[in-house]
Structure formats: C-alpha cells, structure tokens
Amino acid sequence: MDRFSLEGRVALVTGAGRGIGFSFAKGLAEAGATVVVNDIRAEAAEEASSAIAAAGGKSDALAFDVTDNATAAKAVDTLVERHGRLDILMNNAGILIRKPVETHDMDDWQRVIDINLSSLYGVARECARHMRKQKYGRIINTGSVMSVSSRPGVISYVAAKHGVVGLTRGLAAELGPDGITVNAIGPGYILTDMNKHVLGSDFEQQVIDRTPLARWADPHELQGAAIFLASDAASFVTGHVLMVDGGMTSNALLVPTADLGLAS
Numbered sequence: 320m321d322r323f324s325l326e327g328r329v330a331l332v333t334g335a336g337r338g339i340g341f342s343f344a345k346g347l348a349e350a351g352a353t354v355v356v357n358d359i360r361a362e363a364a365e366e367a368s369s370a371i372a373a374a375g376g377k378s379d380a381l382a383f384d385v386t387d388n389a390t391a392a393k394a395v396d397t398l399v400e401r402h403g404r405l406d407i408l409m410n411n412a413g414i415l416i417r418k419p420v421e422t423h424d425m426d427d428w429q430r431v432i433d434i435n436l437s438s439l440y441g442v443a444r445e446c447a448r449h450m451r452k453q454k455y456g457r458i459i460n461t462g463s464v465m466s467v468s469s470r471p472g473v474i475s476y477v478a479a480k481h482g483v484v485g486l487t488r489g490l491a492a493e494l495g496p497d498g499i500t501v502n503a504i505g506p507g508y509i510l511t512d513m514n515k516h517v518l519g520s521d522f523e524q525q526v527i528d529r530t531p532l533a534r535w536a537d538p539h540e541l542q543g544a545a546i547f548l549a550s551d552a553a554s555f556v557t558g559h560v561l562m563v564d565g566g567m568t569s570n571a572l573l574v575p576t577a578d579l580g581l582a583s
C-alpha cells in the first residue's frame with residue numbers, strides 16, 4: 320500500500336481554509352504529505368494548518384489571493400525556500416455566483432473566471448517552475464459536475480469549470496515530458512458553505528433525485544481521489560478528469576432516480 324503514501328512529499332492546497340480544500344489538505348496530510356494551506360484570509364489558513372498539526376499532520380500556512388499572480392509567485396518561492404521542494408499542487412480555490420444571465424453582469428463573469436480558471440493557470444505555472452527542476456510533480460485541479468454539464472443560473476461557473484478541463488488536458492500535454500502529471504477532480508454536490516444558500520430548498524431534493532447514490536456528499540468523500548491522483552499509484556494517469564459525483568453525470572437526468580420509470 321506504499322504506492323498511496325505521500326511521505327516526503329510537500330503539497331500546496333489553495334482555498335483550504337474550509338470546505339473541500341480543507342478536506343483535501345487533511346487527506347493529503349493523513350497520507351503523510353507536508354501540507355501548506357493557502358487561503359485568502361491569513362487567519363483561516365493558520366487555523367486550518369493548526370488543526371492539521373493538532374491531528375498529527377505536518378502543515379504550514381501561506382495566505383495569498385490566488386488571482387494576484389505576482390503574490391502567488393512569491394508565495395510559491397517562499398514555500399520552496401521553507402520546505403525544500405514542492406511536489407503536489409491542489410488548485411482548489413473557487414467561488415460561485417448564482418444569477419440569471421439577465422443580471423449576471425461582466426463583473427460577476429470576470430470575478431468567477433479569474434478565481435475559478437485564470438488563477439489555476441497562474442498558480443500552476445509558478446509551481447511548474449519548481450516541479451520541472453525535480454522532474455516530478457502532481458497538479459490536481461478542482462472541477463465540478465459543471466465541468467461536463469450545466470444548469471441555469473451559474474453561467475460564469477459553468478464556463479470556468481468547463482475551462483478547467485481544457486486547462487488540465489493542455490497542461491498535461493505540455494508538462495508530461497518533465498514528469499509532471501495534471502489531472503482534475505469533478506465533485507458532485509458537496510455539503511459545504513458554497514451550497515448553504517440552496518440547502519433546505521427544493522433544489523436540495525432535486526439534486527438527490529438526480530444522483531444515483533441519492534444523497535449529497537461530505538467533503539471527506541473526496542479525499543481518496545485526491546490521495547490517489549497525488550500518489551505514485553497514479554504515476555501513469557494524466558489529463559484525466561475524475562468525477563466524484565455519486566453517478567450524477569453518468570445519469571441521463573431524464574427522470575428522478577426514485578421514479579425509475581419502470582411502469583409498463
């Protein structure tokens with residue numbers, strides 16, 4: 320089982336002060352990695368790092384805005400100065416704006432594209448500078464079921480998350496010869512703050528009806544996919560989008576799962 324061990328590896332997880340990013344950070348730490356927690360808020364990054372250390376993990380905190388590429392570049396260099404190497408990048412930070420096209424203005428669009436897509440390229444470029452020197456790297460981008468499907472009301476998010484697939488495949492093609500794999504994880508509907516405004520509404524049940532596993536997921540259920548893609552077990556996996564969605568995107572969505580439409 321050593322193939323799944325991350326002992327000796329150093330990982331940067333963006334947007335890891337809470338939610339899915341914090342879960343990714345905990346999972347990588349439990350697998351043995353030294354995990355550097357990023358968040359835009361220093362106190363969030365420090366608290367998350369302390370929680371990982373309190374659980375016996377090796378952690379550090381680096382607060383920066385992933386959309387500020389100059390700051391991100393300096394932060395990545397600081398990380399390598401502190402820890403000697405950088406093996407794993409989890410490009411996870413992201414936001415969501417729920418508005419119909421009529422009111423989903425260009426400021427909304429740019430903000431979501433900047434955080435959910437452009438910053439992933441910027442931070443990956445800075446990490447790849449160091450990964451190339453060691454001829455080893457794992458870049459894992461956080462996509463979504465909205466990377467391969469859509470729904471009304473989240474147009475900028477759908478476009479950005481579809482872009483994450485292209486970014487993943489393009490970086491995989493270009494960085495592969497340097498021993499760097501690039502993959503994406505496509506979560507389904509996860510119980511985090513991003514969804515606190517829709518939980519308790521009809522939408523919550525609509526998700527359940529259209530998910531073969533008939534439930535929302537907890538963030539910890541994404542950790543296995545992250546550990547796999549970050550580990551030696553995935554040494555020949557690159558350019559891949561690993562959906563962790565309870566079967567939602569393999570489901571035609573024609574009828575609610577409970578219905579089954581079996582009446583003859």
Ligand code: NAP
Nearest residue numbers: 334336337338339359384385412413463506508509511513
């Ligand atoms: P979340 O609970 O809202 O957490 C987002 C995290 O990203 C927060 O820690 C936030 O920091 C941080 N962040 C936001 N903007 C940032 C920036 N400019 N620089 C650095 N950090 C920044 O969201 P989540 O549900 O964990 O989602 C995490 C990722 O998973 C996102 O890419 C999201 O699109 C994706 N995803 C989520 C779901 C889901 O159902 N929840 C499903 C599929 C994909 P603050 O705490 O300081 O705001």
Ligand code: GCO
Nearest residue numbers: 463464465506507508513514
């Ligand atoms: C929404 C949800 C989704 C999830 C996730 C699904 O309003 O539809 O917030 O966008 O966040 O991206 O995979």
